[in-house]
Amino acid sequence: MWEAYRFGEWCEGVPEVRGSALRYLLIAAPSPHPGCQARLRLRGARVTGELDLAEVTVVGSVRLDRCRFDATLRLDNAHFDAALELSACTMPGLSLVGARVAQECGITACTVTGTVDLRSLTVGNRLSLNDTAVRPTHGEAALDAQSVEVGEDFWASGLDCAGTVFLNSARIQDVLAFRGTRIRGDAGLQAPELAVGGGLFLDSGFSGTGQVNLYGASIGGTVRMDDCRLDGPGSGPGTHALNLSCAEIGGDIWAGRGLVVNGPVIIQDTSVRGSVVLKGARFDVSSSVPTADAALNAPRLRVGGDIDCRDRLVGHGMIDLRDSHIGGSLLFQGAELTALNDQPALCANGVETGGVIRLSNGFTAHGRISLISVTVRSRVSLDDAVLDTPAGESALSFIASSTASLALRLREAPAGVIDLRHSRIGLLEDIPAAWPTGLVLDGAIYDSLHPALPARARLPWLGRDPAGFVPQPYEQLAATYQRQGQDADARAVLVAKHRRMRRALSPPARLWSLLQDGTVGYGYRPLRAVWLLLCLLAAGTALFTALPPTAVGDGKPPPFQPAIYTLDLLLPLVDLGQERSYAPTGIMQWSTVALIGMGWLLATTVAAGASRVLRRA
Structure with a gap:
């Protein structure tokens, strides 16, 4: 081994090496053979006793392949001026607390039966834990990498942890990748205040049991969660399958394929420069946290692009987007939302969008849709949508909102109530076959209607307010006819208004109303x-x-x-x-x-x- 170190060659065929001998070799390193670079390259050996390199400065790279360690490796505060690589090794634990590795640090395809402790580790280039299995005793952390600093990428693809992973306040210059990683810990993945200069990858079969906590994270690139499954920690206050609140995302949140989340997701007060793509995702709190208010809780979300929930997104629990600002569009074509605990299926009160809101193309809501005080620069479309609520209950609340166009060409007439009170609509589109049983138009203002029905066909539309007769909708409809030059239809609507008013008058006033109707209309x-x-x-x-x-x-x-x-x-x-x-x-x-x-x-x-x-x- 001594000679192999001097030549920088692999030392193989040595069945057993004392940990103290390795320590002595690295501290009292022999001079390299002329023309060679001295380095430790050991393969297939059993390391007996403890290998303790705490506070040791190691010259040259260290590469240990398929070695078996009897004791935990103690490398705390060590300084490796080249690379450190542990490949396919077996060990009861690994401690690199406060260590510094000038080049790459690799712990790949290893099996660790204790904790991998990387707190305050500094790596100059790349840190890798690819394909490593960590099996700590119950209640211990699997990977503790709090305050880690990595000069390039941190790869942990295929990592299998039977315990909690901590990345609190870690700093990664480029990419952090957990592709295909499995985390099965009580607390899941804890990474509050994480800073990643590039993208964060929780995809390609990533699965997490417990919470994935990215509170306050700063991600310079895209967060990818394709083919990802998160099973939350269960019921209890503040428990979420995914917590991405108060985060800054420089790219997109991309979960366009195969995201399944069993438990609440919270993304409140988060800023996303790109788009949030949740195509085909599934959010469910019906079994994991049956008392939860929302499956996706994203109030005050700021998105530069779209929120894309198309292609059969499924939500069992409220989708909450209150007071969010969306630079692009809010898209729910083909999605299916189911309300729980008397909450709305979709709550987007106070949302502002620069594009459109599309709840169309087979969109189905089992519960009410709440769009109160919404500002939509372009269009709100419910074409071919299904609003499934019981008779008399609210199906759609579009109250005190404004949009250039509102399309209510539903697939079928809803049994519930559509409430358009005090809204400002440029073009209101509907079809008589899909008029709701209950329709509230008090205070609603619109410039035009499509299709342009005559007054006799449009008047039944006004008589669907559950509260009874309200005069303003008649006056608004008459004003619309007058702007279009249809004075006869406008007069017919106003006469119908007075005839409806007559039902609530006293007998003398009713007689006087009849005289006015019969004489001069x-x-x-x-x-x-x-x-x-x-x-x-x-x-x-x-x-x-x-x-x-x-x-x-x-x-x-x-x-x-x-x-x-x-x-x-x-x-x-x-x-x-x-x-x-x-x-x-x-x-x-x-x-x-x-x-x-x-x-x-x-x-x-x-x-x-x-x-x-x-x-x-």
Whole structure:
């Protein structure tokens, strides 16, 4: 072994080496053979006793391949001025606390039956734990790499840990990769305040039991979670399968294939410069934490691109995106969301998007959708969506929100209530076959409707408010018809409004309303008054021609004119000289009283209707 060290060659065929002999070799290193680089390369040996290199400075690289150690390797605060590599070795534990490795540090394909303790380890180049199995005793950490600093990448692909992994406050200059890694610990993967200059990979079969805690992490690149399974720690306060709160992500969160999470996920107050892609992901808290409010809890999330939840994303538990800012679009085409514990299936109150919100193409919600105080620069689409809620309960709350276009062309008419109160909508699109049983439009303002139905077809749409009659939706619909030049439809809507109001009036007021309706259509159909006046004039003229009244008073009266006499009776406050010159007798007096009364009623209703029209103008 001594000679192999001097030549820098592999030392093989030595069945057993004392740990103290290795320590002596590395401390009192012999001079290299001329023209050779001295280094320790030992393969297939059993190392008896303890190998303790604590606080030792090691010159030259150390490579141990397929060696078996009887005791834990103690390398605390050691300084390796080249590389350290342990390959396919078996050991009861490894401690590199505070050590410094100038070049690469590899612990690959090893089997460790204790803890791998890398706290405050500094590696100049790459740190690798690929394909290593760590089996600590119950309750101990499998890998403790708190405050590790790595000058390049940290690879732990295929790592198999039967205990908790700690990466608190670790600093990785480039990539941190846990591809295909298995972590089965009570606390899972604990990496709060982690800093990674490049990407973070929890993909390619990564599985974690317990919490994956990335609170406050700073990731310069993309977080990838394709083909990843997370099983949370179970019930209890503050327990999450994934905690990515208050993090800064310089790229995307990409989980576009095969992400399965059993337990709550929290991503609140996190900033993502790119997009959040969760295509086909599955979030479920129904069995792991049945009392949890949300399967995905992401309030105040800031995303520069899209939140992409297409391609049959499944959520058992609320998807909570309250007060999030999305530079692109919010996409849920084909997703299926199921509410639990009387919570919404999707809660996006206060969301602002620069693109569209698409809950379409087979989107299904078993529970209400809450979009209160939402601002959407482009379009909100529920085309071909299914809103599955019981009758009378809220299916969609789009309250106090604004969008350029809202499409409600649902696959089928929902039994629940769609609430559009106090919303501002440019274009409202729907289809009569999918009108909901309950529709609240009080305070809603829209510029146009599609399809452009006539008033008689659109009026039943207004009569679906569970609270009963509300006048504003009628006025809004009439204003929309007027802007489109459909004055007849606008008048029909306003007349229908007054007819609905009549049901709540007292009997005298109801009678007066009937008179206004029948005479002038509440002022919106003035030609009715003209035709009624002409009919009364014709009837009075015929009557007084057959039975003329008797002249009264002294002097010579003007010649009797039946038509002028009838007009004098019908027009209040107008004196044509006929009424005061002639007086009917007998039963004709009642005819005169009837004509005078009809004249006053007609004049009053015309004045009331004209006043109403002028107020609207």
